[in-house]
Amino acid sequence: MSTPFYVSPQQAMADRAEYARKGIARGRSLVVLQYADGIVFVGENPSRALHKFSEIYDRIGFAAAGKYNEYENLRIGGVRYADLRGYTYDRDDVTARGLANVYAQTLGTIFSSAAEKPYEVELVVAEVGATADGDQIYRLPHDGSIVDEHGSVAVGGSSEQISTYLDQRHRDGMSLAEALKLAVQALSRDTNGGEREIPAERLEVAVLDRTRPQQRKFKRIVGRQLARLLEADGAASTPTDAPSDTEEPDGGETATDTSADTAKPDAEPSGDDKE
Amino acid sequence: MEANTRSTGRLPAAFLTPGSSSFMDFLSHHSPDMLPGKRSLPPLQGAIEAPHGTTIVAVTFPGGVVLAGDRRATMGNMIAQRDIEKVFPADEYSAVGIAGTAGLAVEMVKLFQLELEHFEKVEGAQLSLEGKANRLSTMIRSNLAMAMQGLAVVPLFAGWDVDRERGRIFSYDVTGGRSEELGYASTGSGSIFARGAMKKLYHEELTEQQATTLVIQALYDAADDDSATGGPDVARRIYPIVTVITEDGFRRLTDDESSEIARAILERRLSQPDGPRAALL
Numbered sequence: 287m288s289t290p291f292y293v294s295p296q297q298a299m300a301d302r303a304e305y306a307r308k309g310i311a312r313g314r315s316l317v318v319l320q321y322a323d324g325i326v327f328v329g330e331n332p333s334r335a336l337h338k339f340s341e342i343y344d345r346i347g348f349a350a351a352g353k354y355n356e357y358e359n360l361r362i363g364g365v366r367y368a369d370l371r372g373y374t375y376d377r378d379d380v381t382a383r384g385l386a387n388v389y390a391q392t393l394g395t396i397f398s399s400a401a402e403k404p405y406e407v408e409l410v411v412a413e414v415g416a417t418a419d420g421d422q423i424y425r426l427p428h429d430g431s432i433v434d435e436h437g438s439v440a441v442g443g444s445s446e447q448i449s450t451y452l453d454q455r456h457r458d459g460m461s462l463a464e465a466l467k468l469a470v471q472a473l474s475r476d477t478n479g480g481e482r483e484i485p486a487e488r489l490e491v492a493v494l495d496r497t498r499p500q501q502r503k504f505k506r507i508v509g510r511q512l513a514r515l516l517e518a519d520g521a522a523s524t525p526t527d528a529p530s531d532t533e534e535p536d537g538g539e540t541a542t543d544t545s546a547d548t549a550k551p552d553a554e555p556s557g558d559d560k561e
Numbered sequence: 562m563e564a565n566t567r568s569t570g571r572l573p574a575a576f577l578t579p580g581s582s583s584f585m586d587f588l589s590h591h592s593p594d595m596l597p598g599k600r601s602l603p604p605l606q607g608a609i610e611a612p613h614g615t616t617i618v619a620v621t622f623p624g625g626v627v628l629a630g631d632r633r634a635t636m637g638n639m640i641a642q643r644d645i646e647k648v649f650p651a652d653e654y655s656a657v658g659i660a661g662t663a664g665l666a667v668e669m670v671k672l673f674q675l676e677l678e679h680f681e682k683v684e685g686a687q688l689s690l691e692g693k694a695n696r697l698s699t700m701i702r703s704n705l706a707m708a709m710q711g712l713a714v715v716p717l718f719a720g721w722d723v724d725r726e727r728g729r730i731f732s733y734d735v736t737g738g739r740s741e742e743l744g745y746a747s748t749g750s751g752s753i754f755a756r757g758a759m760k761k762l763y764h765e766e767l768t769e770q771q772a773t774t775l776v777i778q779a780l781y782d783a784a785d786d787d788s789a790t791g792g793p794d795v796a797r798r799i800y801p802i803v804t805v806i807t808e809d810g811f812r813r814l815t816d817d818e819s820s821e822i823a824r825a826i827l828e829r830r831l832s833q834p835d836g837p838r839a840a841l842l
Contacts, residue, residue, distance in 0.1 A: 335685070337685060340682065340685070341682050342682070359577050359579070360577070362576075362577075362579075362683055363572045363576040363577045365679065365682050365683055366576045366584075366587055366679075367572060367576060369584055369675055369678070369679050369682075370587075370588070370591070370592075372675070373584075373588075373595070373671070373672070373675055374595070387570070388570065388571075388572055389572075391570035391571045391572075392571045392572045392577075394571075395571040396571075502678075
C-alpha cells in the first residue's frame with residue numbers, strides 16, 4: 287500500500303479555493319446596490335423560474351452566484367433559520383447579521399472539512415433599514431469569510447471588474463431608475479472591456495423597498511415596471527407619467543460624474559479573498 | 562454529524578436537508594415541542610378556564626369577501642378583554658377569524674401565517690386557496706386532544722380565489738372538518754344570532770359597502786342576544802374588526818371607516834331596536 291503524497295495545508299486550501307472560484311466564475315455576475323429607498327438586486331438570468339434573488343424574511347434578501355443546487359440549498363436553510371427564529375422569538379429578532387454569521391459558519395465548515403467538496407457559491411445577504419444608514423449588505427465568499435459592504439457590491443465571475451466600475455460611479459441617494467441603469471451598465475461590460483446589450487427579458491431585478499407599506503419589503507420588478515424604469519432616462523423630457531419611483535433621472539447624469547470623488551469614501555476595502 | 566454541527570455554529574443538518582416546503586413539517590422534525598398541537602397535557606378533570614373569543618362572521622359579494630369579528634373575550638361570565646383581535650390576515654389574499662380559546666387561537670394563526678409565507682418563499686409561488694384551507698384543517702385536527710379538554714379553536718377562513726376569481730368562505734369544526742360556505746357564514750357562540758340576521762339581509766348582488774354594513778349588523782344582533790359577544794363600544798371607541806379581501810388583496814377597514822358604519826347602525830337601532838326588517842313574503 288502506497289503512502290499518499292504529502293500536501294501542505296497551504297497548498298490544499300489554495301487548491302480548494304481555486305476549485306471553488308473557478309466554479310463561481312462559470313456563472314454570470316450579479317450586483318447589489320443601495321438606492322434612495324432601499325436595496326436593488328440586478329443580475330442577468332435567462333430563466334424566469336430559477337431565481338438568483340429571493341426573499342428570506344421581512345427585510346432580508348438573498349442573492350447568489352455560482353452553482354444553483356448549492357445556493358438553493360443554502361437559501362432554503364436560511365428561510366428555515368429565519369422563520370424558526372421569528373417564530374421562536376419575534377419577527378424583529380431576525381437580522382441579516384445573524385443570518386450572515388450562520389452562512390459564514392456553514393460555508394467555512396464545508397470549506398475546511400476535507401470530507402466535503404467546497405461549495406462553489408458566493409452569497410450576498412442584505413437587509414433594508416428604516417433609513418439608508420440602517421441598510422446592511424454582507425458578501426459571503428465560498429470560504430466562509432464575511433465582508434461588510436456599503437453602497438454597491440458585485441459577486442460572481444467578473445465581480446472584481448464590475449465592482450471597480452460601480453465603486454467609481456455609485457453614490458448615495460440614487461433613484462431606483464438610476465441605480466438600475468448603473469447596474470445594467472456594469473453588468474454589460476465584457477471581461478475584455480467591450481460592451482454588450484442585455485435585453486430586459488434576460489434581467490432579473492428585485493428590490494427591498496423600505497417605503498413598501500407591507501411588512502415584507504421584498505419585491506420582484508418584472509414586465510412593464512422594469513421596462514418603464516429602464517426607459518426612465520429617455521422619458522425624462524416627458525414627465526406625463528410620473529409615478530413616484532421614476533424620478534428625474536437626468537439630473538443624476540451630471541451628478542454622477544461630479545460626485546465620483548464624494549462616493550469614494552464609501553468604497554469598501556476589498557475583501558481578502560480577491561486575487 | 563448532527564451532534565457536532567452545533568458547536569461550529571453551522572446550520573444543523575436538518576436545515577440543509579432537501580424536504581417539503583412546509584414549515585410545520587420542518588418544525589415537527591426539528592423541534593416538535595414547538596408545535597401547538599404536540600404538547601402533552603397532564604390528565605385533567607373538567608375544562609380549563611381561559612379567555613374565549615366569540616363571534617366571527619363572513620359574507621361574500623361579487624368581487625370579494627368580507628370577514629369580521631367582535632372584540633370581546635370572556636372567561637366564564639367575566640369579560641376578560643374588550644379589545645381583543647380575532648381577525649387576522651393569513652397572507653395577501655386570505656384572512657382567518659378565530660372563535661374559541663384565545664391563547665391557542667392566536668398561536669395557531671401565527672403558525673398558519675408562517676406556514677403560508679414559508680411555502681411562498683421556498684416555492685416561489687402561493688398555495689391555492691383550497692390548499693390553504695386544507696392546511697388549516699390539518700392544524701385544527703392536531704389540536705383535537707386539547708379541544709377535548711375545552712381548549713377548542715374554531716376558525717372561519719375567507720379569501721380571494723385567484724384562479725376562480727371569486728371570494729370563498731370555509732368553516733371548520735373542532736375535528737378539523739372543513740366545509741365551504743356559500744354566501745355567508747359565522748362561527749362562535751353568537752353565531753346562531755348572527756346567522757339569522759345574515760340570512761334575512763343577504764342577497765347575491767351586495768356591494769362591498771353593503772357587505773361591510775351587513776357583517777356589522779350581524780355582529781350587533783349577535784351581541785344583542787349573546788352575552789359573550791361584544792357590541793360596538795362607542796364610549797371606548799372600540800369597533801368590530803372588518804377586513805375585506807378582493808382581487809387587490811387584503812385590506813382592513815380603518816377605525817374611522819368601521820366606526821362610521823357602526824355609528825350609523827346604532828343611530829338606526831335607536832328607533833328600530835331589532836334592526837332592518839325583511840318583507841314577510
